[in-house]
Amino acid sequence: xxxxxxxxxxxxxxxxxxxxxxxxxxxxxxxxxxxxxxxxxxxxxxxxxxxxxxxxxxxxxxxxxxxxxxxxxxxxxxxxxxxxxxxxxxxxxxxxxxxxxxxxxxxxxxxxxxxxxxxxxxxxxxxxxxxxxxxxxxxxxxxxxxxxxxxxxxx
Amino acid sequence: xxxxxxxxxxxxxxxxxxxxxxxxxxxxxxxxxxxxxxxxxxxxxxxxxxxxxxxxxxxxxxxxxxxxxxxxxxxxxxxxxxxxxxxxxxxxxxxxxxxxxxxxxxxxxxxxxxxxxxxxxxxxxxxxxxxxxxxxxxxxxxxxxxxxxxxxxxxxxxxxxxxxxxxxxxxxxxxxxxxxxxxxxxxxxxxxxxxxxxxxxxxxxxxxxxxxxxxxxxxxxxxxxxxxxxxxxxxxxxxxxxxxxxxxxxxxxxxxxxxxxxxxxxxxxxxxxxxxxxxxxxxxxxxxxxxxxxxxxxxxxxxxxxxxxxxxxxxxxxxxxxxxxxxxxxxxxxxxxxxxxxxxxxxxxxxxxxxxxxxxxxxxxxxxxxxxxxxxxxxxxxxxxxxxxxxxxxxxxxxxxxxxxxxxxxxxxxxxxxxxxxxxxxxxxxxxxxxxxxxxxxxxxxxxxxxxxxxxxxxxxxxxxxxxxxxxxxxxxxxxxxxxxxxxxxxxxxxxxxxxxxxxxxxxxxxxxxxxxxxxxxxxxxxxxxxxxxxxxxxxxxxxxxxxxxxxxxxxxxxxxxxxxxxxxxxxxxxxxxxxxxxxxxxxxxxxxxxxxxxxxxxxxxxxxxxxxxxxxxxxxxxxxxxxxxxxxxxxxxxxxxxxxxxxxxxxxxxxxxxxxxxxxxxxxxxxxxxxxxxxxxxxxxxxxxxxxxxxxxxxxxxxxxxx
Numbered sequence: 006x007x008x009x010x011x012x013x014x015x016x017x018x019x020x021x022x023x024x025x026x027x028x029x030x031x032x033x034x035x036x037x038x039x040x041x042x043x044x045x046x047x048x049x050x051x052x053x054x055x056x057x058x059x060x061x062x063x064x065x066x067x068x069x070x071x072x073x074x075x076x077x078x079x080x081x082x083x084x085x086x087x088x089x090x091x092x093x094x095x096x097x098x099x100x101x102x103x104x105x106x107x108x109x110x111x112x113x114x115x116x117x118x119x120x121x122x123x124x125x126x127x128x129x130x131x132x133x134x135x136x137x138x139x140x141x142x143x144x145x146x147x148x149x150x151x152x153x154x155x156x157x158x159x160x
Numbered sequence: 161x162x163x164x165x166x167x168x169x170x171x172x173x174x175x176x177x178x179x180x181x182x183x184x185x186x187x188x189x190x191x192x193x194x195x196x197x198x199x200x201x202x203x204x205x206x207x208x209x210x211x212x213x214x215x216x217x218x219x220x221x222x223x224x225x226x227x228x229x230x231x232x233x234x235x236x237x238x239x240x241x242x243x244x245x246x247x248x249x250x251x252x253x254x255x256x257x258x259x260x261x262x263x264x265x266x267x268x269x270x271x272x273x274x275x276x277x278x279x280x281x282x283x284x285x286x287x288x289x290x291x292x293x294x295x296x297x298x299x300x301x302x303x304x305x306x307x308x309x310x311x312x313x314x315x316x317x318x319x320x321x322x323x324x325x326x327x328x329x330x331x332x333x334x335x336x337x338x339x340x341x342x343x344x345x346x347x348x349x350x351x352x353x354x355x356x357x358x359x360x361x362x363x364x365x366x367x368x369x370x371x372x373x374x375x376x377x378x379x380x381x382x383x384x385x386x387x388x389x390x391x392x393x394x395x396x397x398x399x400x401x402x403x404x405x406x407x408x409x410x411x412x413x414x415x416x417x418x419x420x421x422x423x424x425x426x427x428x429x430x431x432x433x434x435x436x437x438x439x440x441x442x443x444x445x446x447x448x449x450x451x452x453x454x455x456x457x458x459x460x461x462x463x464x465x466x467x468x469x470x471x472x473x474x475x476x477x478x479x480x481x482x483x484x485x486x487x488x489x490x491x492x493x494x495x496x497x498x499x500x501x502x503x504x505x506x507x508x509x510x511x512x513x514x515x516x517x518x519x520x521x522x523x524x525x526x527x528x529x530x531x532x533x534x535x536x537x538x539x540x541x542x543x544x545x546x547x548x549x550x551x552x553x554x555x556x557x558x559x560x561x562x563x564x565x566x567x568x569x570x571x572x573x574x575x576x577x578x579x580x581x582x583x584x585x586x587x588x589x590x591x592x593x594x595x596x597x598x599x600x601x602x603x604x605x606x607x608x609x610x611x612x613x614x615x616x617x618x619x620x621x622x623x624x625x626x627x628x629x630x631x632x633x634x635x636x637x638x639x640x641x642x643x644x645x646x647x648x649x650x651x652x653x654x655x656x657x658x659x660x661x662x663x664x665x666x667x668x669x670x671x672x673x674x675x676x677x678x679x680x681x682x683x684x685x686x687x688x689x690x691x692x693x694x695x696x697x698x699x700x701x702x703x704x705x706x707x708x709x710x711x712x713x714x715x716x717x718x719x720x721x722x723x724x725x726x727x728x729x730x731x732x733x734x735x736x737x738x739x740x741x742x743x744x745x746x747x748x749x750x751x752x753x754x755x756x757x758x759x760x761x762x763x764x765x766x767x768x769x770x771x772x773x774x775x776x777x778x779x780x781x782x783x784x785x786x787x788x789x790x791x792x793x794x795x796x797x798x799x800x801x802x803x804x805x806x807x808x809x810x811x812x813x814x815x816x817x818x819x820x821x822x823x824x825x826x827x828x829x830x831x832x833x834x835x836x837x838x839x840x841x842x843x844x845x846x847x848x849x850x851x852x853x854x855x856x857x858x859x860x861x862x863x864x865x866x867x868x
Contacts, residue, residue: 021399022381025399029400032400033400037341038347039340039342041469043469043550044798044799045549046799048798048799049550051469078341079341080340082340085336085340092339092340095335099329099331099332099766103203104204104339105467105468106468107339108338108339108341111339129807130810131807137806138468139466139468139520139804140204140773141774141775141777142769143776143807143810144772144810145772146807
């Protein structure tokens with residue numbers, strides 16, 4: 006079926022079967038490979054995107070249910086020339102090892118900071134509860150999000 | 161520069177010894193860049209950034225001039241496997257020396273052209289300047305023949321006091337792309353005409369395909385091929401979700417034999433199997449006995465690498481030639497096993513490395529590569545991308561072996577250990593491709609004409625496999641260490657971060673605490689008392705200082721702290737850990753302090769990042785992780801079945817680096833695993849007075865230990 010999607014501010018039309026998970030449409034039809042497959046079950050968060058302001062695990066939602074919604078992926082977060090404060094903070098804290106979880110964590114973090122610009126440690130941990138990191142980079146990621154939040158608040 | 165002066169060559173540094181041509185490692189390009197082609201690969205540990213630093217340092221060029229090329233069997237030096245925290249020693253020291261030689265050759269040319277002596281030349285970012293005036297750049301001086309020669313011993317690399325790039329925390333070069341959604345992994349590779357594959361595996365390792373009618377699968381939307389070769393089963397489709405759907409249908413209609421002969425899931429099953437016993441260390445006079453005897457038994461279950469990304473590969477046949485893109489840790493051994501399984505010349509296979517997620521050892525990277533090759537054979541000329549599903553990875557990756565460790569010791573009247581015995585039981589810890597007399601690729605064992613696996617084994621000592629870190633670094637007058645290897649295992653086992661060192665260090669360091677208590681000694685002082693190596697003592701003292709450790713400190717029934725130490729493989733990184741736990745219904749690790757000594761730290765922040773990560777991963781394994789299986793096969797299939805630490809559970813970790821620029825650099829990736837688990841067990845004991853000797857330290861185990 007033909008599905009109209011709003012991705013990173015652009016109208017996109019794809020022709021896929023209705024139950025195709027959003028993840029594969031993003032990666033394979035729209036070339037947005039920053040969103041990654043980790044489990045296909047909504048358990049690990051590697052595929053997290055923001056839909057209408059909320060973090061959503063794109064492996065677990067059919068593309069057809071996303072029609073008309075506003076989808077934001079890591080590709081729109083910042084550019085090499087103008088990185089998002091979260092990306093700058095992740096670099097400053099070297100908050101990655103293999104980096105496979107990073108896109109999903111950045112999107113969960115962005116969704117949090119968009120509604121809570123000054124989250125405490127517990128709020129950040131809660132927002133990342135469905136994002137797994139196997140390399141054990143958690144401490145750096147928490148520091149990076151606090152650093153970005155501070156920068157975004159202009160303090 | 162003269163050729164090597166001696167007829168019989170001495171040993172060259174690192175992997176240069178086995179890959180002597182300089183142009184296998186480096187190319188000086190006319191465009192102002194230097195291409196570097198290490199055979200070691202990035203697995204999330206940041207090695208490539210450290211290798212760039214070591215190369216730039218010796219060449220006296222800015223790091224931005226270096227272009228890293230992916231390792232490929234077509235041109236890269238064969239450095240075996242990226243494992244064992246050996247990449248700094250093997251690839252790093254090779255590149256350091258090769259770059260130093262290249263610099264020497266460039267300066268020799270410059271001196272000749274400028275008509276000056278070598279002593280008059282200085283280099284800055286590739287510009288060679290003579291004191292008397294006149295300059296030339298590397299990019300002008302380089303020619304194709306410059307490095308077309310073998311390494312010699314005529315050039316000495318810089319002393320550490322001259323280092324300007326090495327020893328700095330250069331930001332990881334690969335991280336920006338991974339944070340901006342750029343193609344970074346083999347999973348992301350786009351090739352024209354790419355098709356998608358999925359494999360359908362049996363219910364258990366002994367199951368075989370009984371019957372299957374593929375016709376209805378072939379008619380499903382997008383299906384290009386159904387591949388069946390014996391009990392190897394898979395599909396190729398135009399779209400990824402079509403391949404997944406077809407595989408799900410395949411799984412429903414395929415009938416398999418059950419092969420339900422797996423034993424109970426208990427590490428102590430090892431004790432019932434026929435083992436090859438080997439005494440790997442024996443010293444002193446066994447007749448000298450201490451006054452008081454102690455014994456304890458520790459276990460570890462099957463655990464998984466559990467990479468965040470299920471393994472993935474792309475394969476493409478072109479006539480009789482084969483191209484593969486793989487996140488294998490050993491592209492050359494993988495090529496060898498593939499050639500053997502397919503009965504074709506190695507030279508007809510090119511494997512190029514492309515990153516995957518962190519693997520922490522031998523996961524399914526090699527297996528998925530061979531699976532992709534088998535699927536791609538059905539669609540000649542077309543590239544096939546195969547990513548295993550989450551349930552494939554949990555169900556079929558090679559696991560870390562269960563282990564049983566029996567410890568015995570005797571104390572003299574001062575409480576010092578005078579007799580020590582460590583006996584361990586384990587399956588093999590290395591069944592990677594490259595084994596002798598077989599093929600270590602999962603798919604090959606299920607073919608119509610199966611190609612059997614090599615006999616499972618261990619890397620030899622001093623590094624060792626199941627016996628890694630089994631020989632204590634402590635100084636005991638009498639000691640005996642026995643390795644009981646049971647090669648054939650119910651579930652496939654192979655290398656996971658630290659191999660047997662995880663359980664061996666856990667047992668040694670837990671037992672040390674038990675003995676310290678028996679001797680009424682402080683666990684920090686007790687360790688120092690039995691150590692001679694000053695670097696070992698230094699990390700323990702540092703960790704104790706960081707944690708403000710108090711002699712014989714006692715937990716309060718809820719909170720407690722514990723210490724542990726190991727020198728990885730007894731020849732690499734020194735690490736001491738102090739863990740703080742809070743035990744309620746479950747144990748929670750609240751804080752960790754660690755001190756590490758890796759000799760010369762090439763990239764200090766990179767070392768700290770590895771140590772922090774290793775600590776958190778090991779803590780997760782110790783508290784939560786265990787693979788479950790029934791009579792037929794693995795039943796752990798997803799993250800709910802196999803919980804790992806989530807953000808809410810992760811402790812605060814503080815790492816101090818004892819940098820020793822004058823000492824040879826060693827790897828940092830694996831030294832954390834055993835000491836962390838032991839420090840947590842010791843902390844739980846300190847809190848509760850209950851000793852946990854079986855990993856994982858779950859709620860049930862804590863309750864059982866309290867009532868024991």
